[in-house]
Amino acid sequence: MTSQDLGEKGSLLLDDQLCFGLYSASRAVTSLYRTLLEPLDLTYPQYLVMLALWEHDAQQVKELGAALNLDSGTLSPLLKRLEKAGLVTRERQADDERSVRIMLTDQGEALREQAERIPPHIGRALGFDLDTIVRLRTSMDQLTESVNAYRDALPTT
Amino acid sequence: MTSQDLGEKGSLLLDDQLCFGLYSASRAVTSLYRTLLEPLDLTYPQYLVMLALWEHDAQQVKELGAALNLDSGTLSPLLKRLEKAGLVTRERQADDERSVRIMLTDQGEALREQAERIPPHIGRALGFDLDTIVRLRTSMDQLTESVNAYRDALPTT
DNA sequence: TGCAACTAAATTGTGCACAACTAAACTGAG
DNA sequence: CTCAGTTTAGTTGTGCACAATTTAGTTGCA
Numbered sequence: 537m538t539s540q541d542l543g544e545k546g547s548l549l550l551d552d553q554l555c556f557g558l559y560s561a562s563r564a565v566t567s568l569y570r571t572l573l574e575p576l577d578l579t580y581p582q583y584l585v586m587l588a589l590w591e592h593d594a595q596q597v598k599e600l601g602a603a604l605n606l607d608s609g610t611l612s613p614l615l616k617r618l619e620k621a622g623l624v625t626r627e628r629q630a631d632d633e634r635s636v637r638i639m640l641t642d643q644g645e646a647l648r649e650q651a652e653r654i655p656p657h658i659g660r661a662l663g664f665d666l667d668t669i670v671r672l673r674t675s676m677d678q679l680t681e682s683v684n685a686y687r688d689a690l691p692t693t
Numbered sequence: 694m695t696s697q698d699l700g701e702k703g704s705l706l707l708d709d710q711l712c713f714g715l716y717s718a719s720r721a722v723t724s725l726y727r728t729l730l731e732p733l734d735l736t737y738p739q740y741l742v743m744l745a746l747w748e749h750d751a752q753q754v755k756e757l758g759a760a761l762n763l764d765s766g767t768l769s770p771l772l773k774r775l776e777k778a779g780l781v782t783r784e785r786q787a788d789d790e791r792s793v794r795i796m797l798t799d800q801g802e803a804l805r806e807q808a809e810r811i812p813p814h815i816g817r818a819l820g821f822d823l824d825t826i827v828r829l830r831t832s833m834d835q836l837t838e839s840v841n842a843y844r845d846a847l848p849t850t
Numbered sequence: 851t852g853c854a855a856c857t858a859a860a861t862t863g864t865g866c867a868c869a870a871c872t873a874a875a876c877t878g879a880g
Numbered sequence: 881c882t883c884a885g886t887t888t889a890g891t892t893g894t895g896c897a898c899a900a901t902t903t904a905g906t907t908g909c910a
Contacts, residue, residue, distance in 0.1 A: 549812040549815070550823070550826050551812055551815040551819055552811075552812050552815060554819065554826050554833065555722045555726070557829075557830045557834055558715070558718055558719050558722055558833055559722070559737075559741075560833070560834075560837050561715055561833045561836045561837045562718075564836070564837045564840045564841050564844075566897090567840075567898085568840050568843065570898085572847075579864095579866075580716075580866090581865085582865095582866095587709070597889065598889085605717055605720070606867080606868095607868070608888075608889050608890060608891095609867075609889095609891080610867055612889065612890050613890090614865080632875075632876075633874075633875055634889070636889065636890095654709075655706070659708040660843065661840045661843035662836060663835070663836075663843075664835075664836070664839075666707070668832070669711050670707065672711055672714075672829075673707065673710055673711045675825070675829055676714030676715055676717070678821075679721070679722075679820075679821070679829075682818065682819060682820035682821075683722055683724075683725050683818045683819065683820075684721050684724070684725075686725065686818035687721075687724060687725045687818070720867075720868095723867090727868085736896075737896090739896095754858075754860095755858060763896095763897080763898095764899090765859050765861095766898060766899080766900090767895095767896065767897055767898070769859065770861095770895080771896075789857095789905075789906075790904075790905055790906085791857065791858040791859070791906070792857090792858055793858080793860095
């Protein structure tokens with residue numbers, strides 16, 4: 537029995553196997569990012585936040601949460617760690633004291649150059665041609681939407 | 694946006710996007726399992742361990758770890774929680790006192806019936822036909838292997 | 851036989867995810 | 881104007897993941 541095969545043929549439904557494959561693939565990818573991001577002292581979720589800010593600086597916590605599908609329970613402590621590392625600042629907005637604006641520091645902006653070394657590694661590591669990458673990405677998006685819709689439609693007991 | 698339009702820069706962005714898609718999809722799937730497994734008082738990783746034991750009872754922690762790609766740092770506390778819930782027993786093997794054998798209790802075996810209600814939900818939630826499921830599972834396995842091989846081949850600083 | 855090297859599981863510490871809740875600020879219908 | 885309801889962040893508690901280390905048990909071989 538290999539790591540990708542939880543049981544004998546036919547005893548585990550293919551649907552469950554795809555979910556396990558997804559779970560394994562996601563962890564493998566995160567593990568590679570961990571290795572690649574170690575010199576930058578970033579975790580993968582922190583890298584995602586930095587990508588969002590490099591793309592568009594000065595976002596609210598709410599906006600970052602919408603972009604990454606993460607809530608304040610995950611983002612608040614993560615952003616505090618990025619602040620402590622000197623990569624971002626957090627400040628209450630004057631016009632709406634509820635919201636907090638996250639901005640890159642010079643150091644955070646400068647890290648971008650280092651981070652540009654990451655994607656080429658990912659491309660080589662995936663080992664798929666461009667069409668396959670595009671096709672898989674589309675499938676992942678469909679799957680996410682479909683699964684979330686199904687979950688939201690379940691009776692809320 | 695089609696693959697033909699993408700230059701080198703575009704493909705790099707796409708690689709990161711596939712990884713993010715994978716991360717989002719995996720979390721969505723886990724979220725659905727969370728809802729479906731709530732009546733069974735199981736988390737998704739706990740469900741995976743139970744699946745492995747329903748398939749083949751009486752496994753060492755090491756064997757479960759190999760099947761699920763999880764180390765003892767994750768499994769030890771998880772198995773203690775399953776034991777506390779009355780689903781498994783943990784006992785040192787007499788012939789090798791280093792290893793611990795995990796066995797289903799009657800209650801753990803009985804939970805199988807409840808668990809059989811889960812996979813049909815997953816199948817409907819994924820919203821893919823069988824060929825697509827098979828194709829995606831193959832891609833996920835390939836991706837996991839490729840990414841792990843790439844990571845293991847990186848210079849070990 | 852003695853003991854260094856190895857193995858299996860557990861432990862420790864960090865950082866996500868996420869549910870549930872709280873605090874503070876804002877909004878709008880009456 | 882007021883205050884009930886909403887919004888935005890943050891807090892608390894649980895449970896993975898995983899690196900690093902520890903403990904206990906086993907094995908090989910000089």
